[in-house]
Amino acid sequence: MAAVQETIDQVKAIDVDQYKYGFVTDIESELAPKGLNEDIVAFISAKKEEPEWMLNWRLEAYRRWKTMEEPTWARVEYPKIDFEDLHYYAAPKNTEGPKSLDEVDPELLETYKKLGIPLAEQEILAGVAPENRVAVDAVFDSVSVATTFKEELAKAGVIFCPISEAVREHPELVQKYLGSVVPVSDNFYATLNSAVFSDGSFVYVPPGVRCPMELSTYFRINEKNTGQFERTLIIADKGSYVSYLEGCTAPQRDENQLHAAVVELVALEDAEIKYSTVQNWYPGDSEGKGGIYNFVTKRGDCREKNSKISWTQVETGSAITWKYPSCILRGDNSQGEFYSIAISNGHQQIDSGTKMIHLGKNTASRIISKGISAGVSQNTYRGQVSAHRKASNARNFTQCDSLLIGDKCGAHTVPYIESKNSTAVFEHEATTSKISDDQMFYCQARGLDEEEAVALIVNGFVRDVIQQLPMEFAVEAQKLISISLEGSVG
């Protein structure tokens, strides 16, 4: 049997069942009744003690959503979701909004420890040098449980808090920016999210401030039959800089869980936002049973001149991923970047990519996408690059590489390129390759076992993207890549 075939078989046999984040935390929680109607929307809003304008915004979204159809254009297949069979709100019972860490349920802290998040501030202080510190907001099911380093950030003028808190305490900012990048009626899932979003993070970096530390959010779905609908809003005011990291895990469950988040980024003049994601939602078992449906709308608006937004994502989890972090290059000289590693294994289906919408003059975008398919998975890159009539000298470079492991998986590249300005220059390069038997043999002849050889070759394949991640995340991402392609460890 050829080396590669053997690897495929091993990967197929064990991989996805080894999901190591698949534990369930035993915590009493408070659930909204199943199903969705205006009362549920009002219930969520009331739970969050929201002002009336927020409730009205949600209700308007809900009414729109009822008129919309689920999109079907993506190259993914799944049974129809029964939106009436979901809980739209779940909160660990002891946690109504963030408190001091002493009051957080110890079980919850244990969960985060298992996830490797240094949640307790003491631990962070003890363990990490000041310049490497990461402020963490942890979202458990629907509720934000703790935000670390809040005070220190406040000194710099940075607001980093659960979005539910921002609605209450910074209404002027929320009202101004919420829905300004992803409008309420943008798409089926975004509209649903607008109606029922339960929590998520809010960041505001004031003019001229370089955020003194990495900001990070960990999302965890725990409760059965719940949808998780977080909402993240990040605003970088003039001349500011922020780097934001997002990590996701979920327990192993037989049924599918829905995750429909919305992320909005706004970069004003000379501001830069770097947004990194390591997504490791439960992908389902080796038969394709269970796993997260990840239907996410992420969009950044380079609203003013010389602004920059950079998306970096490492996608290894979820049964189905439907996700296109995009940049609207509105300001002159603004820049957008998208660096992506998408790994599909087992029965996973990924339809992901980006949109770069060039509106301003001299705008530049760069797309580096690395797709790795193994098992019987399907991995589609879907990317749109467009230049508006006024977008003179728009530039795009797209590099889209696919790596196949085995012959039962699929890789697809669907680029849409559209230019209404003759000075635009768009370059697109695409490659598809396989791990060859010769490469495997060469590595093995040097002492690497099959898994180590696959991991090394894959890590080489994704190197350009890994380099874009903040240091600590890069190491984690490399490990995650090895784990998600693992065949025969242990």
Place this chain on the structure above:
Amino acid sequence: MLEIKNLHAEVDGNKILRGIDLTVRPGEVHAIMGPNGSGKSTLSYVLAGKDDYEITEGSITYNGVDWSELGADERAAAGMFLAFQYPIEIPGVATMTFLKTALNAQRKARGEDEISTPDFMKLVREKSKALKVTPDMLKRPLNVGFSGGEKKRAEILQMSLLEPTLCVLDETDSGLDIDALRIVSEGVNQLRSPDRSMIVITHYQRLLDHIVPDVVHVLSKGKIVKTGGKELALELEKNGYADYVDEEAA
């Protein structure tokens, strides 16, 4: 000690090796010469454990271990090293990273601890300097865009770092310029030791001026048709393979 007995091997149903007997004791260097297509690289792949190279008859044992029981990585951990005739490119993997991963994989397989980064850096610097492998090459992806000669030097660098006890060099001299041939040969000679066995596959006598073999074999059509001392190589250089190949054909 390497013992090959009546070795028959085939690739994709094609019989390539047809009864090889060869014993290489610790400390010995054996040269294998022979016309194109005679099976030299095939023998090296069979020794290293490449998939699809099937032993149909006979046996290989190394230090008493039945080699067919072990996979390629296990053979590497047990001391086997093949310097490839055509080294393979590994895009995106810095040569340095590859070296460290390989060294640690072998150490792990032998139940040893990982080498510390400072120790590793020191080791690589020392070995690469001797082989005139530049720091720039170490940063580049392994073998990607390396010239023919650079690839061969990178192979020998790996060998001197991994310190195998059974070395098979498949046409390491081809593609090397005159200076590189000397540098690489010196690298190989430094590894000569009483507990290390080497098989050097080459077409040219000039390599054997630098790496002086104890025994020279001629391989033709999958069989060893002649064995002699180092003077056999000189004779082949003068007369070609005609004598031995014809004899075999007859």
